[in-house]
Amino acid sequence: MGAEVVIEGLTKSFGKQAIWRDVTLNLPPGEVSVMLGPSGTGKSVFLKSMIGLLKPDRGKCVINGVDIVRCSESKLYETRKLFGVLFQDGALFGSMNLYDNVAFPLREHTKKSETEIRRIVLEKLEMTGLAGAEKKLPGEISGGMRKRAGLARALVLDPEIILCDEPDSGLDPVRTAYLSQLLIDLNAQIDATILIVTHNINVARTVPDNIGMLFRKELVMFGPREVLLTSDEPVVEQFLNGRRLGPIGMSEEKDQAQMALEQAQADAGHHDGSTDDVRGVVPQLQPTPGLPERTGVRRRKDRVMRILHTLPPAAQEGIIESLTPEERVHYGVGGHSVTTSQRGQLPVDDVATVPGSGWREPQSNQSSDAQRMPPPPQQGRS
Structure with missing residues (x-):
């Protein structure tokens, strides 16, 4: 089973600019969670802080009893091996074929033989639907295949925690649906703790067990998916429905004058960009038939x-x-x-x-x- 992640009072700023403050949440072991939030709210910074690539100003991030905010460099290095990370663009080495890209963590962090590395790499490529593509270069494949190759690389060290930074960015809705199913299938097979950062409302509604949202430098809420999907919090309602009316503006937030102007325009019949209200609990994705239950x-x-x-x-x-x-x-x-x-x-x-x-x-x-x-x-x- 994946590791539990306990975060208490985590705060991060760059100079005088606060990114977020006093973030407290628990990622339950073996469950899939999603973090939502408008662009620029520090979601990627949050992921990087979880694995120690960025050092928070204060707070705790405890994984298997190790607080990565205060631990030694050697302990942080060992704890990072519990993580697999899927970056936004896959972050593949352009000069390496997919096989060598996926094999890289094994060659860097283990003493496994090339025979054992080959077995693991081919297994992960098959798990992510890339069997037969191991000789292709990243520039020779589609964006969706690069995402899956990045995910295969994230899996080779058998991580207990998988972090996915906007895995749907740059993908069409169909490929996003396939990638969502792949993440659910992986969770069913390896029972890892998964955290997905995304703007995609369909992913947020159908994939996770838990949902959180960052806004105005704070965690608006985090908990079971049903809580956020039925919330009447103005910022949550606005974000889920993709409408202009609400606290979120072109910059992170609006002043009262702008909100009043937009409300007056909507009252006069100007469309606010939304469709039907999508709030409500929809069925969650299930593992592909033939795979074990989650x-x-x-x-x-x-x-x-x-x-x-x-x-x-x-x-x-x-x-x-x-x-x-x-x-x-x-x-x-x-x-x-x-x-x-x-x-x-x-x-x-x-x-x-x-x-x-x-x-x-x-x-x-x-x-x-x-x-x-x-x-x-x-x-x-x-």
């Missing part, structure tokens, strides 16, 4: 049902509606809301254990169990 899905459902009573009513309804009849019996819920007696509690013997997460241990004492509950999704100013 074990992260069961862990996520157990975790979310334990905090169900802390979530907004619209998110509760979306979660309950997504449950099968068998799951409703298992979790002891019914209808479209959570009663006080239900409170999202699971039978003690039926709760899946998440090793190392710290959020639960089987307990017969309800008050002790409640102390282990994670906090509700973080919310900041919007």
Whole structure:
């Protein structure tokens, strides 16, 4: 199972320019998460800070007990081996063919023989749909193939955490759909913790288990996908629907005068750029038939049902509606809301254990169990 990432109070600035401050969230082990936000809000900086390429001003980023903000260089070097990173443009070496690009981390960081390297490289190329293309140069293949080659390279060290920086950038909607399915399939096969930075609303609605959003130098919210997809926060609603009306402007934010002018124009009949309201919980992508079920899905459902009573009513309804009849019996819920007696509690013997997460241990004492509950999704100013 992938590693859990615990981030507390992470703050980053360049000189006097604050990028984001006091970001606190947990990436649950083995689950897929997405980070949204307007351009220029520091999403890529956030990824680079997570792996120690940029040093935050303060805060913690703890992975397997190691705080990469304060650890030694040697410990940081070892911890980075837990990560696989898919960069925006693939970041392939133009003078190397795909085989050598994918083999590079193995040759750089391990003492494996060329025979073993060949086995691993061909396996990852096949996993990402690039079997037979190993001799091609990056300039000889499409953008989608370069993305998949970059992903294959990110997988060769069998990472516990995979970071994807706008994997859909430069891709058409069809290739984006294939890449989204590929990420879900990979999670089903290797159970890695995945964080995707994206602007693509369709990816955000259909791929992740958890969604967060950065805006105005803060984390607006982070939590189960249903919370953000049903949120009435103005910035979230505006971003999901791609409309001009709202706090986000051509620069990161607008002043009140600009917002009032745009509202007056909309009231006068000027179209604000949006289509139908896309808020609401849609079905999540499932692994391709024939692949194993995602074990992260069961862990996520157990975790979310334990905090169900802390979530907004619209998110509760979306979660309950997504449950099968068998799951409703298992979790002891019914209808479209959570009663006080239900409170999202699971039978003690039926709760899946998440090793190392710290959020639960089987307990017969309800008050002790409640102390282990994670906090509700973080919310900041919007």
